[in-house]
Amino acid sequence: MQPIAEFAPFHDGIASGELRLPRCAGCGRFSWYPLPGLLHDCGGTIGWTAVRPLGTVYASTTVRRPFLPGATRDDRPLATGLVELDDAPGIRIVVRFVDDLAAQAGTRVVGCFADVGDHPELRFEPDAAAAGGGTSSRDSS
Amino acid sequence: MNTAIVGVGEPTPSWRDDRPTLALVVEAVRLALDDAGIDASEVDGFTSEAQTMLGRARPDEIAKAIGAPNRRFSAHTSIAGAGVIDAIQQATLALDAGLADVVVSYYGLSLSRSTPYSIHAEDPAKASFEMPFGYFGQPVYFALLADRYRHEYGLSETELAGVPIAARAWARRTDGALVQDPLDLDGYLASRMVADPLRKADCCLINDAAAAVVLTRADRARDTRQTPIVVAGSGFGTKPVTEADYFTQNPDFLEMASATSGPRAFEAAGIGPGDVDVAEIYDCFTMSVILQLEDLGLAPRGGGAAMVASGATAPGGSLPVNTHGGLLSHSYSVGAGHVVEAVRQLRHERGAGQVDGAEVAVVTGLGAMDHGTLVLTVDR
Numbered sequence: 282m283q284p285i286a287e288f289a290p291f292h293d294g295i296a297s298g299e300l301r302l303p304r305c306a307g308c309g310r311f312s313w314y315p316l317p318g319l320l321h322d323c324g325g326t327i328g329w330t331a332v333r334p335l336g337t338v339y340a341s342t343t344v345r346r347p348f349l350p351g352a353t354r355d356d357r358p359l360a361t362g363l364v365e366l367d368d369a370p371g372i373r374i375v376v377r378f379v380d381d382l383a384a385q386a387g388t389r390v391v392g393c394f395a396d397v398g399d400h401p402e403l404r405f406e407p408d409a410a411a412a413g414g415g416t417s418s419r420d421s422s
Numbered sequence: 423m424n425t426a427i428v429g430v431g432e433p434t435p436s437w438r439d440d441r442p443t444l445a446l447v448v449e450a451v452r453l454a455l456d457d458a459g460i461d462a463s464e465v466d467g468f469t470s471e472a473q474t475m476l477g478r479a480r481p482d483e484i485a486k487a488i489g490a491p492n493r494r495f496s497a498h499t500s501i502a503g504a505g506v507i508d509a510i511q512q513a514t515l516a517l518d519a520g521l522a523d524v525v526v527s528y529y530g531l532s533l534s535r536s537t538p539y540s541i542h543a544e545d546p547a548k549a550s551f552e553m554p555f556g557y558f559g560q561p562v563y564f565a566l567l568a569d570r571y572r573h574e575y576g577l578s579e580t581e582l583a584g585v586p587i588a589a590r591a592w593a594r595r596t597d598g599a600l601v602q603d604p605l606d607l608d609g610y611l612a613s614r615m616v617a618d619p620l621r622k623a624d625c626c627l628i629n630d631a632a633a634a635v636v637l638t639r640a641d642r643a644r645d646t647r648q649t650p651i652v653v654a655g656s657g658f659g660t661k662p663v664t665e666a667d668y669f670t671q672n673p674d675f676l677e678m679a680s681a682t683s684g685p686r687a688f689e690a691a692g693i694g695p696g697d698v699d700v701a702e703i704y705d706c707f708t709m710s711v712i713l714q715l716e717d718l719g720l721a722p723r724g725g726g727a728a729m730v731a732s733g734a735t736a737p738g739g740s741l742p743v744n745t746h747g748g749l750l751s752h753s754y755s756v757g758a759g760h761v762v763e764a765v766r767q768l769r770h771e772r773g774a775g776q777v778d779g780a781e782v783a784v785v786t787g788l789g790a791m792d793h794g795t796l797v798l799t800v801d802r
Binding site: 288291292313314316317339341342343344345346350359360362363372374376377383385387402403 | 539543546547552553556557559562565566569573615617618619620622666667
């Protein structure tokens with residue numbers, strides 16, 4: 282299924298090398314996921330704002346049996362998880378990890394934009410600048 | 423007793439049944455009516471889960487197929503397992519209100535002709551904010567729940583293994599359970615990793631199945647073929663998130679809506695978790711069992727994994743759970759089979775799988791942000 286128009290600012294942001302998230306102009310809280318056609322629960326209007334791709338892993342997993350449409354059992358494992366961003370309190374974003382090495386919960390991570398094929402994608406990896414920046418492992422179990 | 427389940431029907435599940443889902447459901451309904459000794463012409467109400475049943479097995483079609491011309495009540499509610507349980511609550515409401523006299527509650531599915539994942543791929547928010555980053559498929563959602571649980575409370579492979587090992591032991595005491603091979607810790611550890619830390623053995627089966635129950639009021643219930651099983655209490659609960667964002671944005675990540683549906687059902691029944699003799703807990707994944715046991719107060723918060731690892735939920739344990747093998751080893755009936763099993767336990771007709779002296783059963787159903795809990799008792 283193709284992403285719908287109301288979600289385009291998120292994808293346009295990644296294409297431009299920015300992580301953009303929907304934020305309420307009224308109360309300042311982030312509204313994630315943004316439901317098309319709705320105002321924020323406070324009644325305010327949603328706008329999109331750029332945030333730093335910097336945060337802490339909430340949970341992660343390495344997916345060894347692919348479920349995505351078109352995936353095959355020969356595909357290499359992928360690593361995905363949830364990250365709480367420093368600049369967007371109250372929400373969690375879904376991330377994929379660089380080189381599909383899952384960073385464990387609690388690890389400080391940073392996102393980077395890299396061309397995959399013909400388009401930029403956002404991937405997260407342990408933040409080298411963070412003191413005691415946690416671990417990264419394909420076999421996190 | 424106000425309302426009771428007086429008949430249960432569950433065709434033997436199979437990996438592949440070429441009949442339409444409607445035909446499976448109709449067979450389940452006929453079996454349930456025969457079990458109750460009630461003629462189809464008496465049925466005047468139908469309830470079911472809403473998200474899929476209104477497409478696959480509508481009440482008008484079922485009524486015509488079984489010969490129930492006096493349909494005067496229909497209710498269809500919620501999602502997946504939550505809908506299966508809430509449909510029974512709707513049936514009791516209709517009976518209590520006098521809107522119907524004999525209600526059939528049903529569910530059926532044919533996953534041999536589809537996949538459990540496709541419905542999620544149709545969600546535009548998941549397609550935008552989850553799938554591009556590899557987050558897709560229910561095993562992945564529950565793997566993250568397990569990983570977070572591990573981070574907060576600790577969770578070992580041995581602890582996770584407690585759930586599927588107990589389920590298999592119960593399945594081996596149950597005719598018709600789809601998977602009956604022995605499963606021990608070595609077998610569990612040999613099971614293929616799907617999404618760390620969940621293995622294939624942590625995931626429910628994928629099959630074709632249906633089940634139905636017949637409910638009526640006390641006066642009619644005492645005049646049926648079987649021992650009536652009382653619907654002593656029911657509860658419905660939700661989380662403040664949508665179906666799209668539930669698995670990532672649930673504020674209390676390790677708490678499902680069972681944290682509210684459970685207490686509501688117990689309060690309605692006038693009993694507590696300590697009174698439960700047998701628990702049929704929605705086990706789409708091992709992790710969902712551990713979390714619901716904690717939400718319901720059947721295990722301490724953060725102590726569910728240790729409880730299942732202790733063998734407490736296995737045959738001979740202090741709290742038998744999923745005594746037919748559940749979704750993990752009996753069949754994926756989205757919890758409809760859990761209701762059937764609870765009734766059979768309270769009728770004391772489960773033979774090798776019988777929990778001695780069972781008088782109180784709790785049944786739960788999960789459907790993303792919704793959750794239903796049912797308390798069933800013998801007539802006392």
